[in-house]
Amino acid sequence: MSVDELEKEQAPKHVNLGLVGWLRWGWRTLTSMKTALILLFLLALAAVPGSLVPQRGVDPDKVARLYQQSPTLAEWYDRFQLFEVFTSVWFAAIYLLLFTSLIGCVVPRAATYARELRRRPPDAPRRLSRLPHSTSFEADLDVEEAARRLRGLRFRVVTGDGWVSAEKGYLRETGNLLFHVALLGILLAVGFGSLFGYRGNVLVVEGDGFANTVAAYDRFIPGSQVSAESLQPFSFQLTDFKASYQVTGDKKGQALDYTAHLKVNDTPGSPTRDYALKVNDPLEIDGTQTYLIGNGYAPVFKVTDGKGQVAFEGPVPCLIESKATMISECAVKAPDAQPSQLGFLLRFLPTSVPLTNGAYTSAFPGDLQPEVQLFGGYAGDLGMRSGTPQSVYEIVPPELKNKIVPVVRGTEASKPLAVGQSVELPNGAGKLEYTGVKHWITIQTAYDPGRVPALIAAGAAILGIALSLQIRRRRVFVRTGKGVVEVGGLTRTEGSAAGFAEEFADIVKLLSAGEKDVR
Structure with missing residues (x-):
């Protein structure tokens, strides 16, 4: 055979796996x-x-x-x-x-693992001195007595003609299997919760109420198996909200506590009960948990249009601009104003203080001196009758900017309005009055039927990994005869030989002890 033929013969051959082969390879991978x-x-x-x-x-x-x-x-x-x-x-x-x-x-x-549990320990080797741990001593110890002593140490034992084989540490593989099954359980629990659970968010202003219905949510995310009838029929009213802050020291203004005081009805027609909703202390009703996740200010305004009629009156939730001082931005809309719709952009200052440059800011997140600055007043088509959803934090969408006319312009140096003060719009277009301050809270309700199973599975996973890391598989062999006892041992877990040396010495000590000492 020539060199070329030999190289051609030894060259790797291309194997065509085919569809089944590739599927099998993909599954194994x-x-x-x-x-x-x-x-x-x-x-x-x-x-x-x-x-x-x-x-x-x-x-x-x-x-x-x-x-x-x-x-x-x-x-x-x-x-x-x-x-x-x-x-x-x-x-x-x-x-x-x-x-x-x-x-x-x-x-x-x-x-x-099931096959491994049924498998008996192997027969004892003929030459125990070749094992990693071995020793011998003179004693009159028969096979049955050696087996009895090893069983007392919870070894699985088999005996033969002049020998004993013992094995221990099966819980290591049990822990390993439990850990993987628990991970699978966590995924199943999360999937079950996604199918049959739901969560939703809603903003509630002081004095307003909330009923656990789909229409009441600002945002509702149901599982694929959730219907409107699946929701627990509870309701509550936000009667008061209190926020406390650090008032002195380097951490002045840091939030200390938030408490929303609720009047709760667990079911329609049930007695009303008081509940103090706090951060990380949810309201739980029939497995549905209601969390307090945010808060802010909702100053109260009254808008009078050019015909002297009240076009809008009520609290307006503001979007927080600075969490440290709770400076917030508000948008007030009066779509029913005549002869044209009115809109206002405002800046809310919980504790208003003037700066040296003539501007105003808030010095503290609490509402010690709540004032609002008017940044802009607008008249025209706000697009609120078009049927297109709009953000409550802006006057009009960008595409409608050219349909409104600024009637008032303000800056950070504009003198803010205190409670009870108002501003007249030019040309008799209307009036904006600042009448008070309320708080708003955002809550999240969550129903997750997989929560408890996931917790149990997580606990099982921790137990499984602990068993897998702490327990080692080890074998001990004993041969007896002619007044000499040979003992050998080895571990089946990599890296645990050093820890087994002390245990092996204790086993040898137990086997070499007299009958009286053992008892």
Whole structure:
């Protein structure tokens, strides 16, 4: 055979796997432990944006503020579903791949573990001196007595002609299997909660109420198996909201406590009960939890139009501009004003103080001296009768800017209005009166039937990983005869030989002890 023919013969041959072959290769790759670990890492990594980027389902106010401050960035975030990370397509893809991978890992592992439990320890080797741990001593110890003493140490024992084989540490694999099953349980619980659970957000002003119905929510995210009849029929009224702040020292203005006082009806017609809703202390009714997630100010305004009629009167929730001082921005709209609709842009200052440059700011987040600055008054078509939804924090959408006329312009140096003061619009267009201050809160209700199963599964996962890390698989062999006892041992867990040396010495000491000493 020539050199060329020999090289051609030894060259690797191309193997055509075919469709079935590629599917088998893909399944083996997906269900390997390495792939499962990679997917678990990707799932943790994918959850990071959910902590860094405000989520619509948790803090819609921050999302609205981001759209105001950085509209281009907010649009890109929305394009990649970063405002809804945990319901995004790419997060669900990782979740489902991990779920499939874990099933492919757990099922074969469970079958292997079942076979391992039925398997008896191997026969004792003939030459125990070759094992990592071995010793011998003179004693009159028979096989049955050696087996009895090892059973007392909870070893699984088998005996033969002049030898004893013992094994211990099966719980290590139990813990490993429990950990993977628990991970699968967590994914199942999360999926079950996504199907049959729901969550929603709503803003409530002092004095207003809330009923747990789909129409009452500002934002409602139901599971695919949730209907309007699935919601628990509770309701409450926000009677008062109190916020306390640090008033002295370096941390002046830091929030100390938030409390929303509610009048709650667990079911229609049930007795009303008082409840103090606090951060991380939710109201729970029939498995539905109501959380306090945000608060702000809602100054009360009265708008009189050019014909002397009251076109609007009530509180207006303001969007927080500065969390440290609670400076907020408000938009007041009067779509029923005559002869033209009126709109106002205002800035709310909880504790208004003048600056040396003539501007005004807030020195404290509490409402010690609440005032509002009028930044702009507008007349014209606000687009509120077009049927197109609008943000409550802006006067008109950008496409309607040319249909309104500024009638009042203000700056940060404009003298703010105190409670009870008003401003007249030029040419008899109307009047804006600032009449008081209320608070608003944002709440999130969440019903998650998978919450408790997920907690149980997480506890099982911690137990499983603890068993897997703390317990080691080890074997002990004993040979007896002619007044000499040989003992050998080894571990089946990598890296645990040093810890086994002390245990092996204790086993040898027990086996070499006399009958009287053992008892």
